[in-house]
Amino acid sequence: MSDTLLLVVFATHAPFFALRWVRTREPRFAATTVTFALLVATYGVKIAAPDLRIGELPVFHALRVAAWAAATVSLGMLLRHWVLRKRRSHA
Numbered sequence: 001m002s003d004t005l006l007l008v009v010f011a012t013h014a015p016f017f018a019l020r021w022v023r024t025r026e027p028r029f030a031a032t033t034v035t036f037a038l039l040v041a042t043y044g045v046k047i048a049a050p051d052l053r054i055g056e057l058p059v060f061h062a063l064r065v066a067a068w069a070a071a072t073v074s075l076g077m078l079l080r081h082w083v084l085r086k087r088r089s090h091a
Contacts, residue, residue, distance in 0.1 A: 011040050
């Protein structure tokens with residue numbers, strides 16, 4: 001998949017999750033919003049300034065690692081939400 005297409009996909013998802021976060025104030029949507037924002041930044045930098053570096057590390061690699069971390073938190077929060085919802089429905 002091309003970097004430009006990924007940038008467009010992530011950029012279109014970010015505002016929807018941001019809006020969900022603003023409306024619900026649920027932390028899981030905040031984590032997802034941060035994940036998409038970092039992915040937008042990752043591919044934006046990769047396309048616009050691929051040679052930008054922090055020491056020897058390309059900036060887009062650092063952003064991608066941060067996006068992976070945010071995605072891990074986001075998925076953990078989603079899993080917790082599902083488990084708690086399932087417990088409530090069986091109580």
